[in-house]
Amino acid sequence: MTILVVMGVAGSGKSTVAGILAKRLGWDLxxxxxxxxKANVEKMASGHPLTDEDRWPWLELIAKWIAGQIDSGKxxxxxxxxLKHSYRDVLRCDGxxxxxxxxxxxxxxxRLEHRQGHYMPPSLLTSQLDTLEPPGQDEHAIVVDxxxxxxxxxxxxxxxxxxx
Structure with missing residues (x-):
């Protein structure tokens, strides 16, 4: 059993690629x-980057989803x-x-300039790129251009x- 966490900054194509992978592999998405x-979405939509404190509850929900998949053997x-190693620490487990x-x-x-219907404004790209810590040697990662x-x-x- 494998859980893929498709990661990257806004506009990198996470949703598009994840959708293709889910369809090809027949996996839950x-x-x-x-x-x-809602408060996080409103904050980002108004052009303010999230803080670590904003992200922890969200990451915990994602970790719960991952644990549920693993518990069900799917x-x-x-x-x-x-974006950060510490965020990925919350999500990392076997598989x-x-x-x-x-x-x-x-x-x-x-890509962000041409994207429609998403709450994340292009103005937040710089803060995301500044926050991004590429996966390290201790993380099982596939990096794709x-x-x-x-x-x-x-x-x-x-x-x-x-x-x-």
């Missing part, structure tokens, strides 16, 4: 943004920015693989998955 408390995929969608500031900024199509990214992730 949880959109992490749906677990944000592989799954969840999207979560998971969790982080999938970091990595790209340049320019690539992601352009977002310059590829979402389908190519999903194929690369699937090819890199541990055998089940």
């Amino acid at each position: 949880q959109e992490g943004d749906e677990l944000h408390p 592989s799954g995929i969840v999207t979560c920015s998971a 969790v693989v982080f999938v970091q969608l990595s790209g340049s500031r320019e690539q992601i900024s352009e 977002i310059a590829q199509t979402p389908e190519q990214i999903a194929s690369e992730v699937i090819a890199a998955l541990p055998p089940t």
Whole structure:
């Protein structure tokens, strides 16, 4: 059993790639943004970055979802920015693989400028990039360049998955 945490800054393609992966693999998918408390969504929508204190309850909800999948013996995929090592510590357990969608500031900024219907304004990209700590040696992670199509990214992730 494997739980993929598709991570990265806003605009990196987490939801798109996670959706493709879930469809190809037949795994459950949880959109992490749906677990944000209303106050977090309102704060981000008004252009204010979240603090660690804002994120802890949200991360705990994601960790609960992961634990539920593991307890039920089901592989799954969840999207979560998971920007800091300490955030990923809350989510990390046996079977969790982080999938970091990595790209340049320019690539992601352009995506955010053209994105519609999301509460996260492009103005918060800088704070997310400043917060981002790439996965370390102690984290089971697959890092994928977002310059590829979402389908190519999903194929690369699937090819890199541990055998089940």
